[in-house]
Each structure stands twice: as C-alpha cells, then as structure tokens.
Amino acid sequence: xxxxxxxxxxxxxxxxxxxxxxxxxxxxxxxxxxxxxxxxxxxxxxxxxxxxxxxxxxxxxxxxxxxxxxxxxxxxxxxxxxxxxxxxxxxxxxxxxxxxxxxxxxxxxxxxxxxxxxxxxxxxxxxxxxxxxxxxxxxxxxxxxxxxxxxxxxxxxxxxxxxxxxxxxxxxxxxxxxxxxxxxxxxxxxxxxxxxxxxxxxxxxxxxxxxxxxxxxxxxxxxxxxxxxxxxxxxxxxxxxxxxxxxxxxxxxxxxxxxxxxxxxxxxxxxxxxxxxxxxxxxxxxx
Amino acid sequence: xxxxxxxxxxxxxxxxxxxxxxxxxxxxxxxxxxxxxxxxxxxxxxxxxxxxxxxxxxxxxxxxxxxxxxxxxxxxxxxxxxxxxxxxxxxxxxxxxxxxxxxxxxxxxxxxxxxxxxxxxxxxxxxxxxxxxxxxxxxxxxxxxxxxxxxxxxxxxxxxxxxxxxxxxxxxxxxxxxxxxxxxxxxxxxxxxxxxxxxxxxxxxxxxxxxxxxxxxxxxxxxxxxxxxxxxxxxxxxxxxxxxxxxxxxxxxxxxxxxxxxxxxxx
Ligand SMILES: Nc1ncnc2c1ncn2[C@@H]1O[C@H](COP(=O)(O)OP(=O)(O)OP(=O)(O)O)[C@@H](O)[C@H]1O
Ligand SMILES: [Mg+2]
Numbered sequence: 001x002x003x004x005x006x007x008x009x010x011x012x013x014x015x016x017x018x019x020x021x022x023x024x025x026x027x028x029x030x031x032x033x034x035x036x037x038x039x040x041x042x043x044x045x046x047x048x049x050x051x052x053x054x055x056x057x058x059x060x061x062x063x064x065x066x067x068x069x070x071x072x073x074x075x076x077x078x079x080x081x082x083x084x085x086x087x088x089x090x091x092x093x094x095x096x097x098x099x100x101x102x103x104x105x106x107x108x109x110x111x112x113x114x115x116x117x118x119x120x121x122x123x124x125x126x127x128x129x130x131x132x133x134x135x136x137x138x139x140x141x142x143x144x145x146x147x148x149x150x151x152x153x154x155x156x157x158x159x160x161x162x163x164x165x166x167x168x169x170x171x172x173x174x175x176x177x178x179x180x181x182x183x184x185x186x187x188x189x190x191x192x193x194x195x196x197x198x199x200x201x202x203x204x205x206x207x208x209x210x211x212x213x214x215x216x217x218x219x220x221x222x223x224x225x226x227x228x229x230x231x232x233x234x235x236x237x238x239x240x241x242x243x244x245x246x247x248x249x250x251x252x253x254x255x256x257x258x259x260x261x262x263x264x265x266x267x268x269x270x271x272x273x274x275x276x277x278x279x280x281x282x283x284x285x286x287x
Numbered sequence: 288x289x290x291x292x293x294x295x296x297x298x299x300x301x302x303x304x305x306x307x308x309x310x311x312x313x314x315x316x317x318x319x320x321x322x323x324x325x326x327x328x329x330x331x332x333x334x335x336x337x338x339x340x341x342x343x344x345x346x347x348x349x350x351x352x353x354x355x356x357x358x359x360x361x362x363x364x365x366x367x368x369x370x371x372x373x374x375x376x377x378x379x380x381x382x383x384x385x386x387x388x389x390x391x392x393x394x395x396x397x398x399x400x401x402x403x404x405x406x407x408x409x410x411x412x413x414x415x416x417x418x419x420x421x422x423x424x425x426x427x428x429x430x431x432x433x434x435x436x437x438x439x440x441x442x443x444x445x446x447x448x449x450x451x452x453x454x455x456x457x458x459x460x461x462x463x464x465x466x467x468x469x470x471x472x473x474x475x476x477x478x479x480x481x482x483x484x485x486x487x488x489x490x491x492x493x494x495x496x497x498x499x500x501x502x503x504x505x506x507x508x509x510x511x512x513x514x515x516x517x518x519x520x521x522x523x524x525x526x527x528x529x530x531x532x533x534x535x536x537x538x539x540x541x542x543x544x545x546x547x548x549x550x551x552x553x554x
Contacts, residue, residue: 016352017298056466079472087470095467097492107489111472143496157471 002165002197003030003053008062010048010221022048024221026062030199032164035191037208037229038201040218041243046201047090049218050167053199054085067164083112086163090170092154093147101127101145101153102138108161119160126156129193130186148179152186159190166190167199172207184211209233209247209268217242230266249273296356298415304346305416308532309425315536316413318543323402323409325547334546335405339412346416356411357404364403371396419451428526441517449505457498464493 010023022045030036040046051057052064055071055078064071071081089095098104102123109119127134130152137145142153155171168187172180188211191198202208208215215232217225219242225232232239236246236254245251253265253273263280267273299305304312319338326332343350357364377391414422427444434440465475468489475486528536 051466054470056469079474082470082472089463089467089470092467094497095464095489095493097489097496107468107473108471111474161471 001029002032002067004028004063004065005052006063006065008049008052008064009060010052010057011060012048014060022221023052023059026221026223028216028223028226030165030197032197033195034197034214035212036197036199037212037215038199038218039203039205039208039215039244041203044218045221046203046218047169048221050087050169050199050201053165053167054082054087056087079112083161084163085165085167086158086161088155088158088166088168088171090173092157092171093150096142096150096154099141100139101132101142104142104153105157105160108157112161122160122162123156126160129159129190130156131182132156148175148182151175151183155183163196165197165199167201169201170203171200172202172204180207187211203244205239205244206247209250217244229268233266233268296414297418298346298348298352299418300347300416302346302416303531304342304412306531307416307535308526308528309417309421310429310526311528311532311536312413312417313422313425313429315539315543316410318539319409320406322543322546323405325550326402327550329398331546331549332401332405334542335409338542339405339408342412342416346412348412348415353408353411353415357407360403360407364400367403368396368400371399420448423448423451424522424524424526439517441520445517453498453501456501457494460497461490461494464490 005026005028008023008026008028010021012018012020012022026049038046038049048057052059053066055076059072062072066081067084069076069081071078096104098107105123105126106119109122114122123138124134127137132149132152142150145153151171155168158166171187172183175183184207187198187200190196191211198212200208200212209229213229215225215227215229216223217232217239224242225235225238233246233250236251239245246254247268249270250265250267253263253267253276256277257263257265260280262283264276267276319335322331323335326335339353340350343353372388372392372395373386375389375392375395377389379387379389380393381388417425423444426447427440430438430440430443465473469475473486473489475483475490477483478486
C-alpha cells in the first residue's frame, strides 16, 4: 500500500460567506504500480484532492498516509513528501520562470540539494522521457517554445525529482488532438518504463480509458465510483447521470449488444472493437 | 494565508444597505470620516459605535467578519497606541524603566486607537456592502462635474474597476504558482531576508508574465468590442436616487451634523 486516505474532508474558506465544502469523506487505498484515472465534472474536487496528496493543502479532518508516513501530522517532513509525490498542476507552463530550459527543469532537483552531476543526469533523463531533445533545447529560453513543448518542460521539471507517485492534473487541457495524443503517449511510456504509480486527472473518459487500469469517479466532493476500468464502464447509466459518459466506441459496442447478446461490449479502443467484431462475425458463421 | 485579507472585499447581500445608491454610501462614508476627526470626547463615540453596529445589523454582516478585517492593520493601531501612551507629557501615573505613562497619554492612546478602529471598520462597511463595479460607478458619477477642468473621470473609474476586478485573480494566481513551486521543493517560509527575497523569484517571474499576458488579452478584448473611453458612452444601469436614498442621505447629514456640532456644544 503506497497511499491510504481515511475520512478526508476539506472546506475552503471556513466560517466565511465564501465557505465551500470541497471534499466529503474520502476513503481510498492505492497500491504501488497502479495507474489510476481520476475523473469528474468541473468543480467536483479533483484538484483539491490531489493537492492534499503532497501536503499542499491541509485537510479539515482525516488522515493521509503515504509510504507509511502520516503526512497530515504537524511535524511531517514536507520536502520529503513532495519529492516522493510529484504533482504537475493544471496549465503547468504558467509556472516556468528560468532563463533556460535546463535551469527550469533543474529547479526541483536543486531544491533537493543534489550535486551538479546528479542534477544534470536527471535533467537529461527527464527531458528524454517527455520527448525533448536535450542538446538542442537545454540552453533555449522556455518562453520561446510552443504551448505543448512548454508543458513538456514543466512536466519534466517534476519528473526530474524522481517521484514514486506521479500526479498529473489535466495534463492535456487546452492542447490540440495531436498534442494531447503525444503527451498521453509519453505518459503511457513513462508508466511502462519507470513502473511508478501514476494518478491521471481528467474530465474526458476518452483520454484515460486506453491508459489507466483503475478509475475513480468524483462527484460533489465524494468518490462515487471506484473500480477496474472495464468494470466502471459497465455502469454507463450512472456515468451518464454524472455527466461523464463512456468512450464513444464503448457506447457503440453497447448499442450492438442490445441487438445481439453474444457480442462483448467491454472494449475500450477502436482496435479492440475491431477484433471483437471480427470474432463475433466468425462465431456467427460457425454457429 | 492570502485569503484572510478581507479589507475591500465585497460581502454579497440583498439588504437595504446593499441596495443604497453607491454615491449616497460614498458621501455618508466621507461624512463619517470627517466627523470622526471632529470628535473630541468619548460620548460621541457611543453614537459612532451605534451607527456601525446598526449598519452591520441591517446589512446582515457578522461583526466577527468586520473585525477580521482589522487584523492586518492591528500592528499600526498598536504602534499608535504605544507612541501615544509613552510620548505624551502630563501627570505621571506610573513608570516602566525609562518610560513613563501619563494620565493624558493613556487617555490619548485609547482615544486614538479607537479613532483608527472606527475609521477602518466604518470605511470597510462601504466596501463590504458595495460591489466594486457599483463603487466605481459611484466614484465616476461623483467625479464627473470635474470633467470640465480636464479630470478624466471615466478613465480613472475604469482603471479602478479593472484593478479591483483583478485583485482576487492575482491572489488566486499567486496561490497557485506558490503551490506549483512548492511542489517542486521551493521554500517560501524559512531562511533569512536575503534568501527569502531570492526565493521569491520563481513566484514573481511567472506572476508578472501572466499579469502582462492578461493585460494584453484584456486590452485586445476591449478593443475588439469597440471600447474607446468615456466620451458619449451610455450605460446599462443609470444611477438614480430614489426615496430611500434621499431619506438616508438627509438623515445621515443630520446625524453626523449633530456629532460634529457636539464638539462645540458639549463643553
Ligand atoms: N482556492 C479556492 N478557494 C475557494 N474555493 C475553491 C478554491 N479552489 C476550488 N474551490 C472550490 O472547490 C470545489 C472543487 O474545486 P476543484 O478545483 O477541486 O475542482 P476540479 O474537480 O479540479 O474542477 P476542474 O475540472 O474545473 O479543474 C469547487 O466548487 C471550487 O469552486
Ligand atoms: Mg481542477
């Protein structure tokens, strides 16, 4: 168990007219190596939840235990926690500040007090992980890059801290379809290569369906659905009521199943659907 | 943290006070400030307290919330209090080391501290019950007679509106960037003054870049909608004084007039 959350509650601006309950009794266990999709409508509390996981927000009540350490305790070592749990914010390109890309990515490792050699190694590695050419780009200003590239620099800045748990808050928000697929592809590779635990926040099912092996659905500060990806999509009615829905291809297969029970509708990608339909046709011919 | 700053923050509501014409509220606030400086004894202070409590009650603003706004300025009040209590000459009450506390000093210190306290709470009632937009509308209207002598009333009001509009945005952004850098191990809370100032770079650079970007976007958006300043510009909601406004204005003129004249009468 790498992470355990018990009865987590959080209220913004308590005791003012702007009081806002954001998290309501969250209980959660996450195992090492899981790839989790955290999904929910705008304002459901996703960002609030992930900011608790590295101690940026202090819960109103409840406990968060990471790697055996209760991070909600007063004397918790926040620096160590933030190294262990890397958090990439929504629109992370807005936090870039250094003159060169190298320096910006090196900011995190330097704060950890690492030696110059080690820092350079890590910057190089992190840039390669997100598909940026180290030699070509390291001395350029991060502000001359395109939006998608800026975002990669920002993600590399967190990866360079070598977190055990990586949390990405809507890493594809505001990117075009190609930029989105590239970033998601890189996250997928990262997961396969580094075997770290990843939590991917999104409000699009299409984005996360192909990647993750477990889905958490949030609604009004609560986790309302928690399960293995394919299991979660079986609850398409519930999902639709929450305004989320299932990927188009899954929906298509569900429609097909309504016509003939013998077809499987637990597919997540077009590729899988193709295989299933071909098999189905073959079965039908043989019968 | 940053969110605790409540001075100048609007406290939404739908009460009589909220609905009063902003010009009336600005004038009453000005009267309030002037009369505070005319008060020379404690008795009129009772009326001031009554006024503040009454307004807060009608506007449905918790007293606790108003007092929260004083917290950032507590330091100034305290300094004034200490300077007055130790620096005033007169009949010595007791001594602490080289410092002596006089009867006059004590009186003056309490008096001045109260004056500051009322000044802050009274003016904050204005901003608490008036949305920034109607506040600047009121200021623009009040300043418009001075347009003839070349005062750009509309531009000033527009600048104020924009500034007020972006304070919460900037605070939010500061909060977000701070968190993002803290997630990368940045430390804003420890170290000496020099290293603390240096640690602010990762916060300030993105904050300025984003602010400039936003300003540019706003200018473009305004231009795209043909904004070109105050001349011949009509408005959606014309400010109009109604009966309640007039009654409030007149009764407050009488009320504060009495307080001011009490200085000469109560002797
Ligand atoms: N800094 C803040 N101060 C006050 N309320 C906040 C703050 N941040 C978020 N909230 C409120 O808390 C609730 C949860 O917000 P949160 O940002 O966690 O949602 P989200 O699921 O990340 O949404 P999105 O998909 O839009 O990013 C919302 O109702 C929001 O208005
Ligand atoms: Mg969010």
